[in-house]
Amino acid sequence: MATAMTETLSAAEPVDLLSKFDPIIHTRETLLAAGVEDPFNLVMEEVLSPTRAICNGRDTILLGTYNYMGMTFDPDVIAAGKQAMEDFGAGTTGSRVLNGTFRDHRDVEAALREFYDMDNAMVFSTGYQANLGIISTLAGKGDYIILDIDSHASIWDGCAMGNAEVVPFKHNDVEALEKRLKRIPEGAGKLVVLEGVYSMMGDVAPLKEMVRVCKENGAMVLVDEAHSMGFIGEHGRGVAEEQGVLDDVDFIIGTFSKSVGTVGGFCVSNHPKFEVLRLVCRPYVFTAALPPSVMASSATSIRKLMHGGNKRAHLWENSRTLHGGLKALGFKLGTETPQSAIIAVIMPDLEKGAMMWEALLKEGLYVNLARPPATPAGMTLLRCSLCAEHTADQVQTILGMFERAGKAIGII
Template structure:
């Protein structure tokens, strides 16, 4: 009998060989106690968190926490049903109202995760005979949405306006087409040239979806995302996002002004066939979203943190994913897995947690450490992080000695 796990043997062996060298497993870290948006106990040691996507630090906001407690008392622990049947409570509607106010749109639809929001919209809106045109570095949830649906899939080179234009020019002009973009790409932290891409998509008669998972909260005057920052608000048909980044909880959403949008509630499988979010979660999300409307000072401080960490790492001699700070994600590119793991472990032992990312999640087979900054990181914490990157980087040979 064939062992269905045999296809994973190479990965199992690679992982075991890594663990046999004595390093910790980078993918089994446990937060024993979370002390704040920026600190936790890991292995009994107080650790600065620089890999949580908690961009705006809303996880411990007193108003957000209280809203969740109140909803838990009033509505119980869960809905035990899908949004289409018994799973829509007053809080779900209030959360969608908060999103409509935040984005200035007519419609909003809340999913149980950000993954399901992408999965649902991408697989549903484009069908047989239609085309989905997506950036080659698109998130796994977008690719999975393509796999779940029946549309033809066309990839273009990452952030290449020219390649997008060329590939759209080859498609039948009468066919339905959805161009899928992301405001911030999560591995390298680079942003899309949205105005140019939107112009090309419109020229070819396409609808446009933009994933703002990593842009919501701190890009744009109102924190709506990169599309707001770049002046594309009136040109994008669907904005997809998540509550698990700047909002500080869990869930996903799509907002739109399309007059037929509400029919998606009846035909989107990841919305129809899954349980809805617990009332306490949508209450925390709605409260957080409304507070993010007025978080200009937090946004400014987050940018200060990003610029300081990016500049400091460059001065130390690290190779980074972007030439300039483009978002709250800063990627440090390493030569191979051994070097990446060694630096990651040295940082953790020194009291800083970052994400270790490897293929196939990373573009072009890169091994990298990914820092995600928070608006609640103090200037002193950023300097501590830089100090440890200096010490650890020299200890494992990633950077040269101090000058």
């Protein structure tokens, strides 16, 4: 009996749990077979500055990083990180609620409170974990999360982890948001999750109207300002500041991996019960704390961004110049006017997009190739992320690269 059962078990074929990804494998193999460089396996052998690197052996202008304010090579930021590593070592080897809170973790939270002029700040190991943790902790079973259909993956994953009822609405549609809110059962917990700047198209949310609708319908509001913090708003506090609704937003989520130039995520808020989140937010409680060197660099960067008005002005100038130049060349863009540091160049399809990406790389320009399902409406696009350290001459050089590559591939 035992022998027969053993034979039966050994003969069973396991279900290949990776087979569901076969279409993606096929698409990638088709692109590579056509001789296109792998757009999702770029190697930077050396980073020369916030705007230049050696990529696959080539001196390359970087137009595909989130280094919006160019803080990665700031001397003060680097010096602070070096000193903290010497003083505290390479890592924390523990969670924030155990041994993982060092001097610089508290300091970076103080810097965030100063930057946003808010009462509370909480730092996570990544921006993804900030959304995952805060959203899943705030809204659970029986609560409702109303969110933009084009929300970032970390927002969707936070909704799933919290087991709340999820109600999506059409992208940036105030009327659709209001209709969804009015259908929520009376007395239910309601959290509306929005983004200041949407990372694929670079478009800005109408937060002023949306926050008003949320408050009229008794919903709490969380805004992810990952792609606007440091750049948009008088003090760089994001779209909520720019549109005058920062005080009406309950929670702001952000990241250090964009304008701050390091790594990590955060949440700031004026909610009087905010500190309890440190005890009940699983991605905060059960994750090792960031190294003190990263925290010291981040705190220094945040405080310098408070006085970054000139950098912000130059970044806006770069955005207007590149957007206008690409439009004049005949490229189809994600927005009619420049709305952020992100400019999306729409491609006819994935094959043409990959060819254009490769042609630009050979010209000496790196951009992001984005494809479904990451992109809205199933489109393929090249995402350009400008930096405050790009010079006016570099922007003109970039336009020349786009013109030559676009004509060679037949897109313009």
